[in-house]
Amino acid sequence: MSRLWLLRGALTAPGWQVLQADQEAEKVDIVHLDPPVWALVRAVEPPAGYEGLEATEPRDGLYLDPNGGPMYLVGGRSVAGPMDVIHALGSEAQSLLEIVGDPDIVLDRLGRVF
Incomplete structure (x- = not known):
């Protein structure tokens, strides 16, 4: 596969x-x-x-092409969106999401935007 x-x-x-x-x-x-x-x-x-x-x-996170096109990855596979990545990253990401409110910002703060 x-x-x-x-x-x-x-x-x-x-x-x-x-x-x-x-x-x-x-x-x-x-x-x-x-x-x-x-x-x-x-x-x-x-x-x-x-x-x-x-x-x-590839690390789990958000990959942006030069035009800003997003691709979210978890476990080497494309996923639907940032919440899938947040869930895969676990409690630290979920706790930060409760504070910040925006999953893309959470990924950025965790160093998961590439």
Whole structure:
């Protein structure tokens, strides 16, 4: 079963160009991107072969593309919204939500906006 993987690397990493070429050739499924800072890629196994880019499991939180488009993730999967992330983060996030009232602000204060 496929899941999301976070690819990160230096701005000058040659793997970004290879990743872009693979996306255009439909060899890889990039589902969310903040080029060239990070890319969320759907795959069964961690994507490899992109020099200078490291594939890791993405942290639970909110991922914003350069246009402000949101993607909420929990456990490497896309979820409907911020409340799903708050619930997954547990009591600290839920307590902060009671004080702040806005789940996106809670995610930001917890360092979960990427």
